[in-house]
């Protein structure tokens with residue numbers, strides 16, 4: 001049996017946090033053992049909202065180092081920067097010409113980002129076309145499975161319908177991809193507001209625990225994380241959304257069942273629970289942070305890995321793009 005193809009990406013914008021890790025990166029590391037895995041740093045997606053050029057360059061390399069520090073192994077997977085493989089932008093353009101405006105306007109992420117962009121400098125058309133670029137990312141590699149957090153599910157569904165429409169009109173060309181969620185951490189909520197997902201672009205850094213936060217910062221952020229009324233530590237997303245989120249994080253990092261955790265902390269207050277949780281997160285992030293610091297001293301090596309990744313990815317994406325161009329009537 002041929003191995004399944006996995007593709008996923010992360011934007012080099014803001015600080016990568018434990019939501020990105022538990023929802024996405026942790027799955028990547030496991031999947032590379034049994035699949036043909038491709039991981040991208042999607043800089044062209046990041047620029048759909050204004051970015052500082054120097055900061056964008058820095059963050060792009062930082063995400064590459066975080067991938068490696070978390071355990072992505074370039075011998076087992078391909079990792080590369082989206083803008084280094086021009087096929088992504090080219091297929092995205094073609095897909096834009098085949099995707100009805102209404103389907104893009106209906107995307108939840110667009111509607112949310114549109115609101116915050118309107119308050120600042122206005123909405124850029126790249127933000128609307130974000131999902132067609134994401135569809136290009138996925139479809140170029142004939143991807144079977146896309147490991148992502150719950151917030152990206154709708155984009156993968158749209159990718160599937162873009163692929164289906166293309167296949168119906170021009171003949172079988174694209175695999176139809178499926179999303180894969182980490183059920184126990186598909187949507188980690190903000191520490192300062194458990195009604196919204198933890199987000200790199202949150203206004204306050206107290207919203208998230210960044211993968212590179214120091215132990216002191218982690219303890220402080222967990223200590224000041226919102227809790228619910230009553231002191232009971234119980235998983236109940238409706239009545240106790242803040243504590244349920246902390247329990248989900250605890251479970252995802254420790255693998256201890258939520259039931260066990262509830263029993264262990266029965267009759268104990270938030271302070272003890274939070275202190276233990278902080279320590280577990282610190283212990284899990286410490287080896288990642290140590291590897292990250294080593295890689296920082298070796299950025300030439302990291303550049304070499306992503307350059308090679310771009311070449312290897314291009315060898316695969318070229319085949320799909322040529323077929324698409326031939327089928328829609330472009331002269332070779």
Ligand code: TYM
Pocket residue numbers: 007008009010011012019020021022023024042045133134137138146147148149150151152155185186187188189197198199
């Ligand atoms: P991005 O950069 O916003 O997030 C990277 C990954 O982290 C997941 N994630 C979360 N999971 C659980 N809880 C959270 N609070 C949380 N916040 C983020 C995201 O779902 C994502 O898996 N559009 C994508 C990037 C992308 C992509 C692709 C993904 C571009 N092309 C092709 C897959 C395939 C994004 O914005 O991710």
